[in-house]
Amino acid sequence: GESVGLHLPTLSVQEGDNSIINCAYSNSASDYFIWYKQESGKGPQFIIDIRSNMDKRQGQRVTVLLNKTVKHLSLQIAATQPGDSAVYFCAERMDSSYKLIFGSGTRLLVRP
Amino acid sequence: EPEVTQTPSHQVTQMGQEVILRCVPISNHLYFYWYRQILGQKVEFLVSFYNNEISEKSEIFDDQFSVERPDGSNFTLKIRSTKLEDSAMYFCASSEEKAGSNYGYTFGSGTRLTVV
Numbered sequence: 001g002e003s004v005g006l007h008l009p010t011l012s013v014q015e016g017d018n019s020i021i022n023c024a025y026s027n028s029a030s031d032y033f034i035w036y037k038q039e040s041g042k043g044p045q046f047i048i049d050i051r052s053n054m055d056k057r058q059g060q061r062v063t064v065l066l067n068k069t070v071k072h073l074s075l076q077i078a079a080t081q082p083g084d085s086a087v088y089f090c091a092e093r094m095d096s097s098y099k100l101i102f103g104s105g106t107r108l109l110v111r112p
Numbered sequence: 113e114p115e116v117t118q119t120p121s122h123q124v125t126q127m128g129q130e131v132i133l134r135c136v137p138i139s140n141h142l143y144f145y146w147y148r149q150i151l152g153q154k155v156e157f158l159v160s161f162y163n164n165e166i167s168e169k170s171e172i173f174d175d176q177f178s179v180e181r182p183d184g185s186n187f188t189l190k191i192r193s194t195k196l197e198d199s200a201m202y203f204c205a206s207s208e209e210k211a212g213s214n215y216g217y218t219f220g221s222g223t224r225l226t227v228v
Binding site: 008036041042043044045046089091097098099100101102103104105 | 116143145147152154155156157160162167168170203205210217218219220221222
């Protein structure tokens with residue numbers, strides 16, 4: 001999910017289908033990863049997180065997969081709904097730091 | 113559900129003026145943060161604040177910026193002598209533990225700052 005300036009990559013899916021949003025993170029030393037959802041005019045909203053000692057974590061309708069070998073994070077959304085339409089950001093952090101480093105974001109559009 | 117509250121939602125200011133962005137973190141949270149997002153770009157870390165002092169700051173957070181927790185509930189970001197490039201959405205966040213480990217941050221809805 002890399003982007004340049006205003007041009008966010010966009011994923012368009014049919015309502016009811018599964019969505020997979022990908023993220024390439026930057027720091028192989030990161031210990032903790034989070035997926036955020038951002039709706040227009042709102043702040044980022046926590047979806048799901050995973051620590052670096054795990055490769056998969058499941059929530060309600062969402063699953064995060066972590067591949068540390070290639071520094072890749074993905075978010076899977078099952079049975080995508082219109083309310084899932086938003087921009088999705090991955091973020092990473094090292095335990096030694098207070099800051100989250102955000103990725104560029106992917107826009108998810110759900111077609112009814 | 114507890115929320116992080118930010119005021120104002122939109123602030124327009126003239127270049128060179130000072131602005132103060134206000135935030136009320138979640139009451140039992142101990143760690144506070146400011147981030148900004150220039151239109152269409154990534155969310156960027158500015159500063160973290162814990163135990164009444166800055167715990168970490170980014171290169172963006174230069175002498176133009178300052179943060180303060182003036183009382184037990186508010187957390188403010190002051191931008192002195194604003195520049196056009198300071199125009200962005202500014203998000204306040206708070207967390208119960210350091211950097212939201214295993215909890216995630218809670219972000220406010222943001223203040224849109226427009227410098228003209």
